[in-house]
Amino acid sequence: MSERVVELEILRYDPDQGEAPHFQTYSVPCREDWVVLDAINYIKDELDRTLSYRWSCHMAVCGSCGMVINGEPALACHAFVRDYPDKIRVEPLHNFPVERDLVVNMDDFIGKLTSVKPWLIAKDPKTIDEGAYRQSKAELSVFKQYTACINCLLCYSACPQYALNDAFVGPAALALAHRYNQDSRDVGRSARQDVVASNPGIWECSFVGACSEVCPKSVDPAAAIQQSKIASTGDYFLDFLMPWRNKSAQSGNDE
């Protein structure tokens, strides 16, 4: 199999040195079927074992190896070296604090994800013995694409709104909130609305659409957020026209 020598410029940051990050270049003989993650693994194994980065599954399922490759957020295991020129620049995901080299701190995202209650809130919770919550294929098809999110954070890295205001709840968390709101078995929408329909929630999004363009799983978070905006705008006008509606909806969800 043919080999090609590729220059990988990798952003290095060592918190113990107290210096700003800098790029370090490695010459890597890449096989034709290699992805960028293979090239980085080669560096770690053969050239420089001090390089830090995250990876696990090598098949675009775990969401660990999100990086910025030649300026574009991508999964390193999903980015074939053959699709890039002889120089590839690899940086940690944008918009997150860099802990070391290509490793970012994702605590902010985990907090936001939890804040939208991304789990099934059933009207009548069942025990395991009582069996599964069932739904039809048609009911599943309404939200199935949003279940494909692997929390890889490429969408946060691509989002200029999150870059400018890190209070923004952000694409993946809002898409997952929408996923449960659209689920026929779920009644938790009003419990999520305080976060979802707030200013730092869906209304901070100005529909740049970058999140959906970089998403490796075709989740389309931008679509989820726009649909949530339309639903929340409907709430606003209905509450205005029918003030009593809000009360009954609230009590319905407190059960």
Place this chain on the structure above:
Amino acid sequence: MSRPYIRPVSRTGWWLAQPRYVRYMLREISSLFIGGYMLIMITGLYRLSQGPQEYAAFLTALLGPAGVAYALVTLVFAAYHTYTWFIVTPKAMPLVIAGKRVPGPLIVAAHWLGFAVVSVALWLLMTAGGA
């Protein structure tokens, strides 16, 4: 202890970082030109209320080089705004008919069709009024 590095973000130049951000800014800026054109239309109505001479002067000013240039730039921005808006309609308004998702391109095509119908109707209305 963690000593993370926070990369700076330019509050004024961020949109130059990627072509998709530039396209987004062009889409957003288009509304300024369209808003400006609305102001011109409202001015026209006001001049019309003042009398035929004032309205004729308004039309003459509109046909000057600056007026034509602004109209052309606004036309390009309005076309771009319409194109970008229609293309995202399947995202914001997904349709399910008889348990099946309506394909996105069909929703976009329906918007263009509606646009064409309204345009033709307006054109007919205007030409009928002139006759």
